[in-house]
Amino acid sequence: MLSLRESQTRFAATLLGSADAMDAPDERLAVYVSTVRANYRHALAATYPVVRQLVGVPFFEAAVDTYVMAVPSTGGDLNVYGDRFGEFLAGYSHARDLAYLPDVARVEWAVDEANRAADACGTPESLLAALAAVPAANVPAQRFVLDPSCRLVATEHPVFRIWQVHQPGFDGDATVQFGTGTDRLLVRRENGVVVIERVVHGDFALLRALDDGHDLAHALDAAVAADPAFDLGAALRTHIANRTLVGLRNE
Amino acid sequence: MAGCAKPMNSQLPVAAGIGLRSPHVSHVLATRPSVAWFEVHSENYFADGGPALVALERVRADYPLSLHGVGMSLGSTDPLDVAHVAKLRRLADRIAPACISEHLCWSSVGGRHFNDLLPLPYTREALDHICARVGRVQEMLGRAIAVENVSSYFAFPESTLEEAAFVAAVAQRTGCKLLVDVNNIFVNAHNHGVDAEGYLAAIPPAAVAEVHLAGFSRSGSCLIDTHGAPVAAEVWTLYERALARFGPVPTLIEWDTDIPEFAVLQREAATAQSCLEGCHAVAA
Numbered sequence: 001m002l003s004l005r006e007s008q009t010r011f012a013a014t015l016l017g018s019a020d021a022m023d024a025p026d027e028r029l030a031v032y033v034s035t036v037r038a039n040y041r042h043a044l045a046a047t048y049p050v051v052r053q054l055v056g057v058p059f060f061e062a063a064v065d066t067y068v069m070a071v072p073s074t075g076g077d078l079n080v081y082g083d084r085f086g087e088f089l090a091g092y093s094h095a096r097d098l099a100y101l102p103d104v105a106r107v108e109w110a111v112d113e114a115n116r117a118a119d120a121c122g123t124p125e126s127l128l129a130a131l132a133a134v135p136a137a138n139v140p141a142q143r144f145v146l147d148p149s150c151r152l153v154a155t156e157h158p159v160f161r162i163w164q165v166h167q168p169g170f171d172g173d174a175t176v177q178f179g180t181g182t183d184r185l186l187v188r189r190e191n192g193v194v195v196i197e198r199v200v201h202g203d204f205a206l207l208r209a210l211d212d213g214h215d216l217a218h219a220l221d222a223a224v225a226a227d228p229a230f231d232l233g234a235a236l237r238t239h240i241a242n243r244t245l246v247g248l249r250n251e
Numbered sequence: 252m253a254g255c256a257k258p259m260n261s262q263l264p265v266a267a268g269i270g271l272r273s274p275h276v277s278h279v280l281a282t283r284p285s286v287a288w289f290e291v292h293s294e295n296y297f298a299d300g301g302p303a304l305v306a307l308e309r310v311r312a313d314y315p316l317s318l319h320g321v322g323m324s325l326g327s328t329d330p331l332d333v334a335h336v337a338k339l340r341r342l343a344d345r346i347a348p349a350c351i352s353e354h355l356c357w358s359s360v361g362g363r364h365f366n367d368l369l370p371l372p373y374t375r376e377a378l379d380h381i382c383a384r385v386g387r388v389q390e391m392l393g394r395a396i397a398v399e400n401v402s403s404y405f406a407f408p409e410s411t412l413e414e415a416a417f418v419a420a421v422a423q424r425t426g427c428k429l430l431v432d433v434n435n436i437f438v439n440a441h442n443h444g445v446d447a448e449g450y451l452a453a454i455p456p457a458a459v460a461e462v463h464l465a466g467f468s469r470s471g472s473c474l475i476d477t478h479g480a481p482v483a484a485e486v487w488t489l490y491e492r493a494l495a496r497f498g499p500v501p502t503l504i505e506w507d508t509d510i511p512e513f514a515v516l517q518r519e520a521a522t523a524q525s526c527l528e529g530c531h532a533v534a535a
Contacts, residue, residue, distance in 0.1 A: 002409050004380055005328040007372045008360040015365060027471050028442075031404040035475075036367045043366075073364040076322025076335050077294040081366070116298035148299070192302040 043078040050166040100157035110151035110187040117149035122246035140217035145247035149189035202227030263501035267523035270505040288315040317350040326357035352397040372407035373417040385425040397428035402435040402476035415453035428460035465505040479508035494530040
């Protein structure tokens with residue numbers, strides 16, 4: 001008699017259509033193949049609604065089916081499956097002509113993560129008080145904590161505009177101008193709602209360096225490299241007030 | 252009250268509840284409909300924070316709540332995903348649910364998840380395995396769980412036990428409770444040519460903590476547990492037989508695909524409620 005391990009391994013091989021499948025290829029097993037496929041299509045449709053609108057349902061579902069084989073799920077929580085869909089689309093031959101598509105997917109994944117991220121536990125007042133307590137000579141060595149929901153996405157395509165005109169209820173002019181410059185996007189949760197905003201290149205470089213754990217001096221270098229006219233004071237005031245920066249790392 | 256232990260609502264009422272899915276959460280919070288209790292899928296609230304979890308806490312403040320897991324892969328021969336169980340524990344500590352349930356199934360093998368409720372072969376080995384896992388999960392959660400019989404479209408030739416005997420043995424050996432899905436019994440009885448009444452007769456009434464009701468669809472000779480239709484007339488009949496055997500138990504209306512407006516779920520729950528009240532009357 002087959003061991004439980006063998007039964008499960010052969011059942012899995014059947015679901016994957018591989019050669020060591022069980023010899024019971026009737027309509028009953030086909031039910032499992034189609035329900036499993038439908039589960040992933042449904043889950044990724046919820047995470048990637050704009051990608052799905054852009055390519056249409058048949059294309060989207062074919063892409064999901066291929067993705068699931070290429071990047072199998074490894075956990076029991078479908079809400080966190082699909083993180084590499086953007087990367088997958090970048091190499092998906094059928095999407096070769098849609099250069100913007102992988103970045104749209106990256107933004108949708110960032111929105112999804114921002115929705116699930118931990119709640120922040122700092123306020124502009126608490127951060128300003130902590131900064132005021134730092135001796136001036138030590139300020140450049142400070143490392144900042146970003147709100148846990150913050151995600152930074154850089155793209156060479158007008159992804160913000162694409163995302164915006166595909167939101168439910170959008171009824172304005174849906175024209176997207178390609179070749180209109182690059183998007184540096186900050187995705188974050190504000191009062192329980194995920195917002196996406198364009199930030200200038202200097203601010204983006206600063207936030208990315210801080211998010212990567214660099215100290216303020218290194219982050220400033222990165223920001224000035226991105227924008228020689230970068231104004232550190234203004235950037236800090238903006239991103240402390242809007243709660244993107246929420247604390248200092250204690251080291 | 253956020254963050255406090257909630258002594259109220261610590262048990263599921265013996266009444267009809269509704270499976271709460273995301274399209275209805277804001278409606279429920281805005282209108283506070285008269286519903287005896289709600290059940291949600293645990294994994295949908297595994298997030299570290301954010302609006303869904305806040306909404307669930309608000310639901311929990313006003314209604315008894317049950318956490319129903321769909322992803323633990325209890326019967327898998329892969330190592331138990333302890334991080335998954337830890338997330339469930341974290342959620343349970345935050346929400347203080349009246350009940351926590353999982354499925355008598357497996358979903359993953361060789362590190363690959365199928366994120367579906369796959370059937371087990373009903374063997375002594377599988378019974379020993381899943382009993383050990385249920386025991387381990389109950390230890391990690393610090394409480395008994397309820398386990399649910401799943402629908403299936405395929406019966407392993409290596410099975411040596413009847414499914415109902417397998418389900419009953421899990422409860423007897425681990426002290427866990429049973430979540431009896433009457434629709435799944437009906438679907439399996441049809442798909443595998445088993446007697447549904449005989450199935451009910453094998454279930455120990457004292458172990459039954461909850462009943463699920465849902466709709467199925469038909470595909471060729473097979474009934475499929477889609478949770479996308481009203482409860483079928485034959486399933487209502489089987490439900491009444493189940494209540495006659497188990498006595499009145501908390502009963503849930505589940506609907507997961509093609510989710511209708513909330514009022515449709517309330518009507519299904521009202522039907523279950525009248526069955527429960529009829530059963531109370533017979534018992535009294």
